[in-house]
Amino acid sequence: MENKVLICDDDEGILDLLTLVLAAKKINAVTERNSANIFEKITQEQPSVVILDLWMPVLSGEQIVKKLKLNAQTKDLPVIIFSASIDGKKIAHDAGADEFLEKPFDLKKLLDKVNVHLRH
Template sequence: MEKKKIFVCDDDRGILDALEIILALTDASVVSESRSSFALRRMLDEKPHILIVDLWMPELGGDKLIEHVRNTAELRDMYIICMSAAQGAKEIAIRAGADKFLAKPFDMNDILSLVEV
């Protein structure tokens, strides 16, 4: 069976590092990107199964990145988890096409249960 691949996109290096450490507890491989404007091209190259994306980022917001993924044939079926600390973010994320929303600060067990899909 192919190893699950998780792509993480967040402009906060501390969050990326924390997610890489948490996701190392799974049997998935993890690819991370701090610049949202590079994320779509990298996902097309990497073909991840799951995307974990921050909602508010410079360059390209997470909602726009989710919309691009949903409109890209090779990626549209990817499972997407969007995270944010902002008020009203869940509605924006779900409207953009996220499968799940995770409020920041998040609990390690919440992340692990969401990626076990």
């Protein structure tokens, strides 16, 4: 199975940075800026891990995780949420996210979390 990570964030700079960082580690990254398209993108791309910003227009990371975890086909898909929000960790945990990273995040920690889930 290909190591593919789907990143969803409305910030183009974050998408570009994470794509470059993952590519340097030979991890294929696909991106989505519009959270409304995330479920279609997951179906098309079949990622091994999803990385989400907690706060996005249309659908929040919290809403996305809840829907993913309620769906039999995506309930086991690892989801990493990141946010600068003080309450972000609790919100992500309560929604069912597998991992949380505080912004600004340490890229090594992000890679470590991604790699843990890619090995499973």
